[in-house]
Amino acid sequence: MEFTTETVSGVTIVTLLGETLDASNAKALKTDLVPVLAPGAKLVFDMKALRFVDSSGLGALLSCLRQVHSSGGDLKLCEMAKTVRALFELVRMHRIFEIYSSREEALRSYGAEV
Amino acid sequence: MEPAESRTTNHQTEPQVFPPALLELIEFFHQRLAGEPFGSSLRVTAGVLVPGSSLPAGAVPVDLAAGHQAWVCLSALTSDSWAAGALQALARGWGEVYSASGREVLLMEELAVDWESLQALYDLSADLQSALKPEEMLKRILGRAISNDPSLRAVLLVQHNGVLSARAMQNLDVCENLNPAGGLVGRCVSEQRSLVLQGQHQIAAAGTNSEPTSREPWNGATSLALVPITTAARGLFGLLAVWRYDQALGFDSYFVRLLEALGQQAALIVESDRLNRTLLESERLRQEIFIGSLIQQLLLVGAPPKESARLEVATLALPSQTVDGDFVDLFAHPDGTLDVLIGDVMGKGIPAALLGAATKTHILRALAEKALEMPSGETPSPEDIINCASAAIGPDLVTLERFVTLCYARIDPAARRVTLVDCGHPSALQYRARTGEVLPLRGDGLPLGVLLSERYRQIEAELEPGDLLLLYSDGVTEAHNAQRELYGEERLTATLRMCSGLGAAGLLDRIRTRVLAFCGDEKLGDDFTCLALKIRADGAEPASEITILSSYTDLEQMRTWAAATLGSEAPSELCDEIRLALTEAVVNIIRHGYREEPGHPIRIRAGHHARSLVFYVEDWAGEWDMATIPQPSFEGDLEGGFGVFIVRSIFEDVVLTRSEDGSNVLQLSKSRKL
Numbered sequence: 086m087e088f089t090t091e092t093v094s095g096v097t098i099v100t101l102l103g104e105t106l107d108a109s110n111a112k113a114l115k116t117d118l119v120p121v122l123a124p125g126a127k128l129v130f131d132m133k134a135l136r137f138v139d140s141s142g143l144g145a146l147l148s149c150l151r152q153v154h155s156s157g158g159d160l161k162l163c164e165m166a167k168t169v170r171a172l173f174e175l176v177r178m179h180r181i182f183e184i185y186s187s188r189e190e191a192l193r194s195y196g197a198e199v
Numbered sequence: 200m201e202p203a204e205s206r207t208t209n210h211q212t213e214p215q216v217f218p219p220a221l222l223e224l225i226e227f228f229h230q231r232l233a234g235e236p237f238g239s240s241l242r243v244t245a246g247v248l249v250p251g252s253s254l255p256a257g258a259v260p261v262d263l264a265a266g267h268q269a270w271v272c273l274s275a276l277t278s279d280s281w282a283a284g285a286l287q288a289l290a291r292g293w294g295e296v297y298s299a300s301g302r303e304v305l306l307m308e309e310l311a312v313d314w315e316s317l318q319a320l321y322d323l324s325a326d327l328q329s330a331l332k333p334e335e336m337l338k339r340i341l342g343r344a345i346s347n348d349p350s351l352r353a354v355l356l357v358q359h360n361g362v363l364s365a366r367a368m369q370n371l372d373v374c375e376n377l378n379p380a381g382g383l384v385g386r387c388v389s390e391q392r393s394l395v396l397q398g399q400h401q402i403a404a405a406g407t408n409s410e411p412t413s414r415e416p417w418n419g420a421t422s423l424a425l426v427p428i429t430t431a432a433r434g435l436f437g438l439l440a441v442w443r444y445d446q447a448l449g450f451d452s453y454f455v456r457l458l459e460a461l462g463q464q465a466a467l468i469v470e471s472d473r474l475n476r477t478l479l480e481s482e483r484l485r486q487e488i489f490i491g492s493l494i495q496q497l498l499l500v501g502a503p504p505k506e507s508a509r510l511e512v513a514t515l516a517l518p519s520q521t522v523d524g525d526f527v528d529l530f531a532h533p534d535g536t537l538d539v540l541i542g543d544v545m546g547k548g549i550p551a552a553l554l555g556a557a558t559k560t561h562i563l564r565a566l567a568e569k570a571l572e573m574p575s576g577e578t579p580s581p582e583d584i585i586n587c588a589s590a591a592i593g594p595d596l597v598t599l600e601r602f603v604t605l606c607y608a609r610i611d612p613a614a615r616r617v618t619l620v621d622c623g624h625p626s627a628l629q630y631r632a633r634t635g636e637v638l639p640l641r642g643d644g645l646p647l648g649v650l651l652s653e654r655y656r657q658i659e660a661e662l663e664p665g666d667l668l669l670l671y672s673d674g675v676t677e678a679h680n681a682q683r684e685l686y687g688e689e690r691l692t693a694t695l696r697m698c699s700g701l702g703a704a705g706l707l708d709r710i711r712t713r714v715l716a717f718c719g720d721e722k723l724g725d726d727f728t729c730l731a732l733k734i735r736a737d738g739a740e741p742a743s744e745i746t747i748l749s750s751y752t753d754l755e756q757m758r759t760w761a762a763a764t765l766g767s768e769a770p771s772e773l774c775d776e777i778r779l780a781l782t783e784a785v786v787n788i789i790r791h792g793y794r795e796e797p798g799h800p801i802r803i804r805a806g807h808h809a810r811s812l813v814f815y816v817e818d819w820a821g822e823w824d825m826a827t828i829p830q831p832s833f834e835g836d837l838e839g840g841f842g843v844f845i846v847r848s849i850f851e852d853v854v855l856t857r858s859e860d861g862s863n864v865l866q867l868s869k870s871r872k873l
Contacts, residue, residue, distance in 0.1 A: 108786045109751035137758070137775075139782045140841035168775040175848055176831065176841045 086114045090121060094197035097121060098188065100131040106142030115145045122149060124156035129191040133164035138172055150182065159183075163191040224261065228271055228286075245271045259290040333469065337367035340461050341439075345369055350443050354416055355465050356384075357437035366437070366469065374416045379435065382415050387425045388435060393459065394425040397449045417442040424450040428462035436466045509612035509735050510537060513703035515711060517727035524555035524603070525672045525726035530566065532578045535613055538566075541670040541730050542605030543624065545646075554596075558603050558647070561592040581607045582657040585620045589647050589655065596648025603647040606670055608640075610732055615662045620655050622647050625673050628692060630699045632665025632743050635804060635815075637692045640668075665743050667699050667706065668732040674725035678714050686717050693860040697819055700746025700802050703731040709800070744804035747785070749793040754782055757803060764805045765812075777812070777869075780849035783842035784816050784865060792820030792863070814850075816865040823863070824855065 086103035099121055106114065121128065130146070138146075146162070153160045163185040165173070173179045185191040228243045248260060248268040258272035273286060337355055345351035352370045356363040358379060365374035379388050383402070387394050396402045402423050417423050420442035428436045439462040441450070514527050524544025531537050540562060544555045565587035569579030585607055596602055606627055608619035619627060621642025629638050644655045662668075671691070678686045691710070698709040707729050714727070745760040747753035758778045765774050785801055793799045799819065806813030831840035847853055852868040 105755060107751065107754055107782060108789070109754055137778065139754075139779060139786065140845055141786060143841065168771075171772070171775060172779060172845075175845060 086110050086117075088114075088117070093192060094195075096127045096129055096192055096195045096197050098129045098131055098192075100134070102134055104134060104136045105138075106135055106145065107137065107139040108141040111141040111145040114142075115148055118149055122152050122156075122158075124158065126153055126156075126158040127195050128153060128158065128160040129185075129188065129195075130160065130162050131164050131188055132162055132169065133166070135169055136166055138169045140172075140176070143172065143176065143178060146182070147178070159195075161185060161191045161194060163188050224269055224271060228273075243271065243273060245269055259286050261290045334367065337465055337469070338369065340465050341367050341369040344439065344441050344458055344461050350445055351441055352417070352420075352443065353439070353441045355437060355439055355462075357469060358435055363437060367465075371416060375414050377415065383417075383423075383425060384415065384438060387427050387438060391427060391429070393427065393455045394423070395450050395452075395455060396423045396425075397421065416440070420444050421446065422449050424455055424458055426455060426458040426462050428459075428466050436469075437462075439465065509535075510610060511703040511733040511735055512537070512539075513707050513731050515707040515727070515729045515731075517711065517723060525674065525728040526555040526559050527728060527730055528559050528562070530563070534578060536578060536609050536611045537732075538581070538607065538609045539670060539730055539732065540605060540607050541624065541672065541728060542603055542622075543672045543674075543726075543728075544603050545601050554599070554601055554603065557595075558588070558592055558605070562588045562607070564588070565591065578609075580657060581609050581618050581620045582655050585622065585644075585655045589622075589653065593648055593651045597651060599648075602649050604673075605647065608668065608670065610662065610668070610734075612662075612734060615664075615734070616659055617662050617668060618657050618659050620644060620657045622655060623649070625671060625676060625688070628669045628671075628688075628695055629660060629662075630667040630669070630695050631663065632667075632699070632804075633663055635696065635744075637696050639688075662734050664734050665699075666734045667695065667703070669695055669706070670730045672726060672728040674723065674727040675710070675714060675729060677725060678718050678723055678727065679721060680717055680719050681721055686714050690717070696860065697800050697802065697817075697862065698746060700744050700804075701748075701800065703733045705746075706731050706733075744802060746800050746802040748797065749789045749795070749799040749801060750797045751786070751789065754785060757781060757785060760803070776849045777814075780846045780867065781814060781816070783845045784867065787842045787846075788816070788818045788820060788863075792818050792823045810871055812869045812871060814867045816867065817858070817862050818865075819862045821861075822857065 086101060086106065088102055089100045091098050091100075099118070101114075103110065128149075130149075146160075150160045161183040164187065165184055170179070170184070173182065173184065183191075183194065185194060225243045225245045228245075244258075245261075246255075246269065248254065248270050254260060254270055255272060258270040261269045261271055271286065271290065341353040341355060345353050349370060353368065354365050354371055354374050355367040356374075356377060357366045361379070363377040363379050363384060365376075368374060377384050379385065383394065383396075399419060399421055402417065402420055417440060421444055423440065423442040426439045428439060439458050441458060512529065514529075516525065516527065524542075524546065526540070526542050526544075528540040529537060530540075540559070542555060542558060544558070562584060565584045566579065569583050569587055573579055585605075592603075603622070604624040605622045606619060606624040607622075608617055608627060610617050617629070617640070619640060619642065621627075621640070622644045623646035626639035626641040629640055630636075631638065638660075640658065640660055642656070642658050645653050669691075676686055676688050676691055690713075694710055694713050695706065698706045701709060710729060711727075743764070745757060747757050758781070761778050761781050762774055765777060781803060785803070788801055789795060802815075802817040804815045804817070806815065831844050846867065850867040850869045852866070854866045856864050856866070858864050
């Protein structure tokens with residue numbers, strides 16, 4: 086899946102551009118995101134384009150989360166579609182990830198000026 | 200099928216052209232040239248060249264059987280030098296191939312007559328079935344004629360190019376060629392009866408005076424039996440002579456009868472040998488591009504009508520090492536029905552292939568003839584067509600001692616019905632999407648050419664959207680592995696059930712791979728011909744099932760299908776849940792069942808229940824159980840394991856069963872809440 090990155094006040098915003106994150110592309114995304122997951126990175130994944138995520142996609146996001154946590158960084162999600170949110174709630178991952186409704190809220194949670 | 204206007208046949212002036220007729224000629228040219236720069240603008244026209252008439256402008260002559268000639272031209276393209284060259288080359292190729300093939304057909308016919316007379320005359324000995332060389336067999340026949348008595352001499356003379364020459368000898372070293380009109384030989388030939396002579400003087404005096412008898416090998420013999428051998432097809436075939444010098448013992452009439460029978464046997468061996476040589480020669484010809492394309496194009500219509508709103512059609516033909524008589528054809532009618540024909544001629548070789556072509560032609564003619572008798576716009580029934588074709592070709596088949604099995608089916612997508620006539624062919628198989636069953640469509644007709652009085656009757660079956668019909672030749676079910684185990688109808692049925700959701704072409708592709716995998720290194724012994732038809736769902740009714748292959752990239756296709764199945768009225772939350780749960784179920788099958796090996800089928804079928812939503816997810820991954828997948832962690836420390844949990848959270852009822860044919864069926868149900 087393609088994505089773009091931009092840095093706002095020290096926070097890296099990763100915008101995922103695909104509509105689907107499932108078993109067909111989860112592994113590849115995980116690999117592609119490695120350079121972004123620098124030690125101590127402050128990350129926001131903007132998920133507004135995503136319409137469908139399955140448990141494999143969720144697994145990829147969890148992997149990213151664990152990686153940044155282990156190096157002292159953080160990963161927050163934002164702009165999640167209702168259908169995607171439903172999956173997160175079903176497997177209770179809304180309790181593991183910090184999820185914000187907008188990009189601005191996510192940035193503010195890092196103390197960044199918007 | 201090319202458009203009807205590209206075919207011009209003139210039934211009034213057309214002589215009896217035994218296969219292939221003009222239609223085949225056109226097809227041959229059309230198929231060879233169709234893909235070339237002409238595109239769909241190509242029009243091939245052909246007609247019989249009546250003696251004395253001139254060739255139409257731009258046409259090339261083509262030789263047909265028995266001195267008949269036809270012409271072929273490409274309309275509006277004759278100025279193109281490339282086209283003219285191609286036309287010339289094809290005409291030469293056709294002529295060469297056709298004349299060789301025509302000779303064989305005649306030869307087969309001759310031999311069939313000989314066989315009949317021979318069987319009545321003499322019970323064929325085991326020698327004939329042995330793999331001995333013909334010269335060796337002839338020598339044995341002569342050995343039997345003299346009962347291995349060293350005082351007897353024997354010679355078999357065969358007429359060839361106007362002289363009689365020795366094909367086999369016993370107790371004789373040399374035999375000159377003889378004139379069939381002179382000496383004792385001439386008398387025997389002209390009187391057409393066996394001669395038995397005794398005493399040197401009588402033998403010397405018996406010959407005709409037109410030529411001295413000194414060259415005859417039995418010169419000076421004391422007893423002589425001379426038997427002419429004639430065959431129905433060739434007239435005088437040759438002579439069999441037995442004689443002795445030392446004793447005055449004569450030959451009795453019983454001995455002469457034995458010689459007559461042995462002579463017939465010898466004739467059969469020589470004719471079979473001649474036939475074999477011709478077949479060998481054609482084997483060489485077959486390597487050439489023209490015969491290859493002739494057989495293929497004559498017997499298998501290249502591209503079926505691919506795009507039809509209601510029908511999906513695919514054909515598959517894998518030729519075996521030898522040329523067989525499998526054939527397939529499709530006729531689309533203006534009323535939207537489609538006729539499909541699949542058949543198999545008993546036996547192999549170019550004669551069988553040409554008989555297949557002839558049968559196809561006869562059926563096409565029967566269709567045209569019967570259609571003329573019908574009120575306009577109506578199509579004759581399959582049983583009328585087959586009965587008419589059977590009346591036309593049956594006597595020929597009986598004469599040739601060949602028979603043809605075939606299945607003629609008419610698919611009416613609007614009436615959702617298939618009507619078929621089964622002439623001793625392997626049963627067509629129908630996959631019913633609604634129930635997931637496979638049913639054979641079996642008639643009870645005999646093969647064409649078995650019984651002239653046979654009346655063929657059609658059978659009918661209902662067709663529903665999503666249903667598949669599979670017609671095949673016995674080369675499919677009789678393909679075998681190294682242990683001589685047959686692929687069989689049961690395996691074919693299982694494959695059809697398994698791959699029904701792949702569509703017509705996808706199904707045939709799977710059948711091909713599965714049969715070839717089953718056979719291993721064994722070569723296909725027989726032509727392998729299949730035709731599959733799928734009844735497309737109407738726009739209003741989504742297909743009740745889908746088959747995808749074990750690849751994650753197929754997931755999206757499955758989700759699109761699931762959304763269509765649920766319909767636009769379904770609440771979007773429900774739709775999202777079902778799509779998610781089905782994705783999880785299928786991913787588990789791919790990951791844990793098929794271990795991410797690509798290319799295995801997974802079928803998802805929606806059940807029809809008023810109060811609940813039911814989906815069946817079927818795989819053929821062998822025995823594996825979802826229960827072995829570890830439980831998920833909700834603390835975020837594990838990345839996987841949510842799949843089963845998700846499936847169970849969304850569907851209230853999850854049941855895994857193993858079906859009779861070894862598949863795993865995961866039944867997922869959820870009650871409908873309003």
